[in-house]
Amino acid sequence: GxxxxxxxxxxxxxxxxxxxxxxxxxxxxxxxxxxxxxxxxxxxxxxxxxxxxxxxxxxxxxxxxxxxxxxxxxxxxxxxxxxxxxxxxxxxMWHYPEGIRNHSPVWPQHGIRILPGPSSLWLDASGQMLPAPLFPGFDSLGALRHILGTGHEHSWFVLNRTIARKEFALSGSEQNPDLTGKDLRLLASRLGPGNDSPLQRFLDRGVDFLQADTPAGLAAAMNSLTGLPLVDPAGLDRLIRSRDRQFDSGLGKDPQLAAIRAARRFTTDKVMRVAPPHRMLDPRHGPLLAVRLSVLTRKSxxxxxxxxxxxxxxxxxxxxxxxxxxxxxxxxxxxxxxxxxxxxxxxxxxxxxxxxxxxxxxxxxx
Ligand SMILES: Cc1cc2nc3c(=O)[nH]c(=O)nc-3n(C[C@H](O)[C@H](O)[C@H](O)COP(=O)(O)OP(=O)(O)OC[C@H]3O[C@@H](n4cnc5c(N)ncnc54)[C@H](O)[C@@H]3O)c2cc1C
Missing domain, CATH: 3.50.50.60 (FAD/NAD(P)-binding domain)
Known part of the structure; x- marks a missing residue:
């Protein structure tokens, strides 16, 4: 009314x-x-x-x-x-760059915001990393301004299944039945490996979610989803392997890896929100995922x-x-x-x- x-x-x-x-x-x-x-x-x-x-x-x-x-x-x-x-x-206004289309919309053009942990690679539409400190979950307004300044409106999280399971929270009451229903058992299940049911539904049915076993395969899927050949498969491969090398050596000065290590010093983040650092191409953590992100309206x-x-x-x-x-x-x-x-x-x-x-x-x- x-x-x-x-x-x-x-x-x-x-x-x-x-x-x-x-x-x-x-x-x-x-x-x-x-x-x-x-x-x-x-x-x-x-x-x-x-x-x-x-x-x-x-x-x-x-x-x-x-x-x-x-x-x-x-x-x-x-x-x-x-x-x-x-x-x-x-x-x-506060509008967010991390919006995904709801597979089961409750209202018109219903978007869900991903509340991300820090480990995904955040790429602009042409596959370039957003500059530090625009890591996932750090500065939404800054990231929004940067993304729109590229001349494109979407961006990408590139990650793997382990990172998604540990680090993707979805904003909205229907996406958090444990909190909405005050269900302690369900809440506790967030800590276990089975904590992916709302997320799993997006992996299975979300139009913005792509999976592949190789960076080149992922880039091909990304270009096919947007209909624009913007993401260079070799470039994406280099980006992911370079991140993995930094992890392997333990010596790299990658500011995002430093931020991930810092986040894991805080016990709650370590337990609830930040995946243990690992090689993104390690098949035990696969497959690789790409999530197309769109601008989502929210606060006035x-x-x-x-x-x-x-x-x-x-x-x-x-x-x-x-x-x-x-x-x-x-x-x-x-x-x-x-x-x-x-x-x-x-x-x-x-x-x-x-x-x-x-x-x-x-x-x-x-
Ligand atoms: C998914 C989601 C997650 C959020 N998460 C957070 C969070 O974690 N932390 C935080 O601080 N904030 C969060 N927010 C923002 C916060 O929820 C809102 O800022 C807050 O609910 C606004 O409260 P409100 O009562 O002013 O307006 P609303 O909650 O928007 O309520 C306005 C009500 O007025 C009704 N209405 C509008 N026009 C009319 C009319 N002409 N006649 C009669 N009724 C009308 C609407 O139907 C609605 O029920 C979130 C918002 C959303 C949508």
Whole structure:
């Protein structure tokens, strides 16, 4: 359903009710009526038209996957703006370069984000390694900017089965039945070798997943998937063998191998997230895998301008009577409580905190 008023009618904050019911409550008259609206409709990631309009340098990718449901469309943000609320920081968004097409989509263009450990080779569309320190899982925004700067929109993880099993987590409640279902037995199974069922489904059915026994075979599959002869088989072979030589000698100065060794000094990462270093071409760890990655829309750090009580402000910095906003609709409570370059995973806290402020302020207002 859509946002409804206290009498159940569908509301536009401009004052007009939609549909057949007449509006008895509108934002402009909330103060007088003693009612309040708290806008918590999320960001804009489900609306690619708006995402494109707000893309920082105007050069959004032609193809994007949706990392949020279509209902997260920003429609109500526009309506709140028509009621006087000021929209700010629209170009502050977090979209991810590690998106894969969901084999069983829940919403249109449904993409899943891979939360990667550090061991995969990350290659651009033409098979060149992303420069240090753009290793998997290190700097999503930096990697996104670099990839789009190559003139292509996709990139690749190249790895093997051992790395995939240990290091690929998939973002999303349906991809993590142990956490979603609070199932401790299933959670513990993440540590065992059988922990690959959601991942296995992608290996079996995901259109972006390719397997081969040799680098040349993998390059051929990559070129066939995109229909573009961009990945040089000999070049990919050299890249993988050069990584393996660095591992063999133990002396190489490859910054990614150094980062992997550093990550394994942290016990949780060692147990849960980082595969023991090994030769990528070791057949015991095969087959080789390539995963085509696409841009995935996700978080909006812009939104309705609010103060510390989550009151929506107008262009003059004055509260719009009766109108509050929280969560992503308010740019995580004020343009991103933790800042644009916030630590991954800290966004939800700002949503909850601004929701608490909004709830308290709205309760005192009515
Ligand atoms: C797969 C995934 C993984 C994530 N992982 C993390 C993480 O690990 N850590 C982290 O901090 N953040 C994470 N995020 C981001 C975080 O979940 C969101 O920022 C947060 O859920 C936003 O909360 P919200 O309540 O503001 O908006 P939402 O959760 O988007 O809720 C908005 C709701 O409003 C509804 N709605 C929209 N328009 C209307 C309308 N006109 N009328 C009525 N209803 C409407 C929508 O249907 C939706 O239910 C993740 C997001 C996704 C999608």
């Amino acid at each position: 859509r946002v409804t008023g206290v009498h159940g009618e569908i509301l536009e904050p401009s004052g007009a009710a939609r549909g057949e019911a007449s509006s008895r409550v509108a934002v402009g008259s909330f103060e007088a009526s003693g009612a309040a609206i708290v806008v918590t409709t999320g960001g804009i990631g489900g609306n690619h038209t708006t995402v494109r309009q707000q893309w920082p340098d105007g050069r959004a990718p032609r193809t994007m996957l949706s990392g949020v449901p279509a209902s997260v469309d920003g429609e109500f943000l526009a309506a709140a703006a028509r009621a006087g609320g000021r929209l700010i920081n629209g170009d502050r 750090l812009g939104g309705l301008h609010t103060d510390l009580q989550s009151r929506v402000l107008d262009g003059a910095g004055q509260p719009v009577p009766g109108l509050f906003a929280a969560g992503e609709a308010a740019g995580f409570g004020g343009g991103g409580i933790h800042g644009y370059r916030a630590l991954e995973g800290t966004f939800l806290g700002g949503c909850l905190f601004s929701g608490r402020s909004a709830g308290r302020a709205a309760a005192s207002a009515v």
